[in-house]
Amino acid sequence: MLLDSIVVTLGSSLNLPDEEVIKQDDNKADDELAMFFCGTGHCRVKVRDHNGREQVIGILKEGEHFGEIALIYKCKRSATVISSNYNTFARILKPRFREVISEFPEYEICLKNNAIKNYRDKKIQFILRMIKRVEYLAKHDDEVLYDLMFSLTPKPFEKD
Amino acid sequence: MENVDLPPNLRKEIREYFQTILLTMQQQNELDAFIKNISPSLALKVRGHMFASVLKERNLIIKQTQQIIIKSSMGIPEAIEADKNNSSFLGAPSSPLTIDA
Numbered sequence: 420m421l422l423d424s425i426v427v428t429l430g431s432s433l434n435l436p437d438e439e440v441i442k443q444d445d446n447k448a449d450d451e452l453a454m455f456f457c458g459t460g461h462c463r464v465k466v467r468d469h470n471g472r473e474q475v476i477g478i479l480k481e482g483e484h485f486g487e488i489a490l491i492y493k494c495k496r497s498a499t500v501i502s503s504n505y506n507t508f509a510r511i512l513k514p515r516f517r518e519v520i521s522e523f524p525e526y527e528i529c530l531k532n533n534a535i536k537n538y539r540d541k542k543i544q545f546i547l548r549m550i551k552r553v554e555y556l557a558k559h560d561d562e563v564l565y566d567l568m569f570s571l572t573p574k575p576f577e578k579d
Numbered sequence: 580m581e582n583v584d585l586p587p588n589l590r591k592e593i594r595e596y597f598q599t600i601l602l603t604m605q606q607q608n609e610l611d612a613f614i615k616n617i618s619p620s621l622a623l624k625v626r627g628h629m630f631a632s633v634l635k636e637r638n639l640i641i642k643q644t645q646q647i648i649i650k651s652s653m654g655i656p657e658a659i660e661a662d663k664n665n666s667s668f669l670g671a672p673s674s675p676l677t678i679d680a
Contacts, residue, residue, distance in 0.1 A: 426626060433607035458633055505599075509630040523648065526640070
């Protein structure tokens with residue numbers, strides 16, 4: 420089953436308090452990219468919004484996952500995750516993750532559904548609002564908009 | 580710490596922090612070495628023991644996916660319908676989720 424397939428691919432890592440596990444906008448090579456599961460400890464999720472303000476948007480507890488967005492959508496890291504205390508993480512590297520997904524495509528769908536349902540921080544809301552201003556795109560479902568959103572490369576421009 | 584004249588309480592806190600870090604790092608290194616030195620099948624069991632229960636009990640997405648997989652394999656219409664609705668995510672009409680009669 421899915422759980423067995425995931426467990427056999429997992430590696431482990433220990434992170435110290437206040438250590439960055441992943442960093443927003445990081446763009447690592449495929450073989451270094453990983454999705455993480457909290458084994459023990461808590462960590463906090465921070466997102467820097469379109470104004471450059473960083474906010475804690477959530478706390479991750481034992482059993483919860485993070486880092487899947489970059490693997491699913493092939494984009495940069497969408498958030499920063501910092502360990503709040505001594506954390507043991509299980510991590511699955513991208514090549515292994517793709518193998519699991521090819522065996523259980525339902526897992527990718529559930530991960531995407533979860534992202535669409537729960538990942539609604541200010542930055543995401545801002546980009547979605549921007550996309551929906553385009554009349555043609557406004558008609559599409561969130562699944563399409565999320566695919567599009569994570570494939571966009573942000574480019575800031577200085578004020579006059 | 581002496582050079583910057585830190586107060587005793589802060590020095591104590593820093594010392595404890597370093598001690599804990601060194602200890603936990605050592606534990607992690609020991610675990611890594613332990614897993615490398617045992618056979619792959621035993622390493623699998625160790626990792627399974629470390630993470631399987633926490634993922635099984637607390638990761639909702641894995642739970643949810645397993646339920647969908649079970650329902651799909653049993654041919655329960657609700658699951659099939661849900662899968663069909665979701666298959667657009669993959670953008671592939673012939674994806675494994677679309678169950679054809």
